Amino acid sequence: MEAARAKDTKERLAGVERLHEALDAAARRGLSPAEVTSLVDTCVDLTRDANFRVAQGGLQALSAAAVLAGDHFKIHLNALVPAAVERLGDGKQPVREAARQLLVTLMEVSSPTIILERAGNYAWTHKSWRVREEFVLTVATAVGLFASTELLMQRVLLSPVLQLMNDSNQSVREAAISCIEEMYKNMGSQFHEELQRHNLPTYMLKEINSRLNRIEPKVPASDGTATQHKVAASRSVSVNPKRGSPRTKSTPRESTLFGGFTGKGS
Numbered sequence: 001m002e003a004a005r006a007k008d009t010k011e012r013l014a015g016v017e018r019l020h021e022a023l024d025a026a027a028r029r030g031l032s033p034a035e036v037t038s039l040v041d042t043c044v045d046l047t048r049d050a051n052f053r054v055a056q057g058g059l060q061a062l063s064a065a066a067v068l069a070g071d072h073f074k075i076h077l078n079a080l081v082p083a084a085v086e087r088l089g090d091g092k093q094p095v096r097e098a099a100r101q102l103l104v105t106l107m108e109v110s111s112p113t114i115i116l117e118r119a120g121n122y123a124w125t126h127k128s129w130r131v132r133e134e135f136v137l138t139v140a141t142a143v144g145l146f147a148s149t150e151l152l153m154q155r156v157l158l159s160p161v162l163q164l165m166n167d168s169n170q171s172v173r174e175a176a177i178s179c180i181e182e183m184y185k186n187m188g189s190q191f192h193e194e195l196q197r198h199n200l201p202t203y204m205l206k207e208i209n210s211r212l213n214r215i216e217p218k219v220p221a222s223d224g225t226a227t228q229h230k231v232a233a234s235r236s237v238s239v240n241p242k243r244g245s246p247r248t249k250s251t252p253r254e255s256t257l258f259g260g261f262t263g264k265g266s
Helices: 009-026 033-047 052-069 077-087 093-109 112-123 129-146 153-164 170-187 189-196 202-212
Strands: none
Touching: 009 033, 009 052, 033 052, 033 077, 052 077, 052 093, 077 093, 077 112, 077 129, 093 112, 093 129, 112 129, 112 153, 129 153, 129 170, 153 170, 153 189, 170 189, 170 202, 189 202
16 A cells, blocks of 8 residues: 555556555455554545545545445544545545545445434534535435435434525535435425424525425325335435546456555466
8 A cells, every 4th residue: 555655646546546456356355454444544645635536546445445344444434534524525526426425335334324413513514615515415315325214314414404505605505405305205294394393484494395396205105105206406426436547457466455466476
């Protein structure tokens, strides 16, 4: 992993590529706690890199490692969550998408509600409007993926999402209403009951209801299946995105996370 810390940008990019190759090889055996710790330390530094491809590669490596490492990854959440939140404000869309993907992956290996609450400590009132926008879009994605199993998630998240409807930035406000639409799709009529708990001003209720009237919630039909519903246009993150950086041609050698290669030709 030393190349990933090199001063030269090309060397760092090559180091990130080798890191991904090492993770591909590790898929057959998993990662040890020591390897996870070393990888997290390296990749968190990479996420701060000024070169967007290096930062993107670091975020994507963390997503891949989270799947391989399982419980070993959970002890690093205090470092990973704020690192991902900060990159939600990156000027390059591929980096923002990779940051959102990392948060979703952490939800998959941990608890969606816990991850969103921790991330929200940094994101809801972040000074960057881009972070606030991207985070509420991440929340909308999480609602669509996990609402059926995380019953308290939407109730916990609704209040800060409603607050963002008064954000100074129009993009953040639009992301917030899109998130509310996603919540309504999953909660149905119960969502209106939740709204009543927040004593919203009349103008805000009117705006919300005008948007909700355009869509149909995913409520169970009489035969137990879900009714068809309209899908509101929204930006979302793929659960399994392809890495944006170019890949080098694979070789019969297997790379390890710690220095060099094993297998044929070593």
